[in-house]
Amino acid sequence: MKNYTIAIVGATGAVGEEIINILEEEQFPVASILPLASANSLGKSVEICGKEVPVLATDDEVFNKHKIDIAFFSAGGSVSERFADIAAASGALVIDNTSFFRMCDDVPLVVPEVNPNDIAHAPRNIIANPNCSTIQMVQVLAPLHKAFGIKRVDVSTYQAASGAGKRGMEELIVQMQKFFSFELESCVPEVFAHRLALNAIPHIDVFLDNDYTKEEMKMIKETHKIMHADFPISATCVRVPVLRSHSESITIRFTQKVDGKIAKEILESAPNIIVLDDPSTHSYPMPSIATDTNHTYVGRIRKDNFDDTILHLWCVADQIRVGAATNAVRIAQKWIELEQKS
Secondary structure, X not given: OOOXXXXXXXXXXXXXXXXXXXXXXXXXXXXXXXXXXXXXXXXXXEEEOOEEEEOEEOOOOHHHHOOOOEEEEOOOHHHHHHHHHHHHHOOOEEEEOOOOOOOOOOXXXXXXXXXXXXXXXXXXXXXXXXXXXXXXXXXXXXXXXXXXXXXXXXXXXXXXXXXXXXXXXXXXXXXXXXXXXXXXXXXXXXXXXXXXXXXOEOOOOOEOXXXXXXXXXXXXXXXXXXXXXXXXXXXXXXXXXXXXXXXXXXXXEEOOOOOHXXXXXXXXXXXXXXEOOEHHHOEOOOHHHHOOOOOEEEEEEEEOOOOOOEEEEEEEEOOOHHHHHHHHHHHHHHHHHHHHHO
């Protein structure tokens, strides 16, 4: 099997660090890993396979110089805009974790459990990684859509502080420390619009003219592109005082009557989904269970009391892993499978 030279743009960030961890865990066929970041990170190093590897600056020459096979980008949209096409032109497959390319017609938006065949249709040599909340939702929707046909989806998210990166987690931790010191009211929010500790903020990303936030519209538009479907979706995205792992309450209306038991069996057999659904033993998904794992957890699966075509459920996934790093690595694994077959 061929070993691949890999670049990680944004290697010092939360997602970049997780990509390194997952490559090691998955025993990915790596020849070498090149950690890249901004000039501000020069002099820093990251641990790769037990060794400290110096971080290099992301520039116009680095991808050609090191003959990169796969480049993971997770350093922000402006960095992807500036360097992704350069990396792709050098011959590297670019897997981009930012929102910059997601809605481009010539860039596939991929969740490998849902639309792996789209990987083969990447004329720019760039594949986009969806929004974290979208990924865990479509993993659940896709097998149910195949079985029953989805007519409409309504979702409310409960998104962790880590969705705003390291600074978001740090802000929540500091605020909780202030709470136990009886100084919480002195906290001035910087990352979030309001104090997150002991609070819930129905505001993620900027508000648009239709009164939805950009985060909410991402879930709608990205789901349509990934699933090649256009059923109506409405989303309400809420930031909650949880450090890591996003939760979602999803209501799905189908084109036919749905059997809750069969739906549960379908999800139990779906790839990378774990069903935890036994209320009698208090078994259901929670962020504390999902954190640091590569699975999407589903529970509270139940039919609506008044409409036999409606199903309600609850899902949780680690958005740094499943919602970003793990999905990116899975894209690379599927791409290698297709490369070997061809």
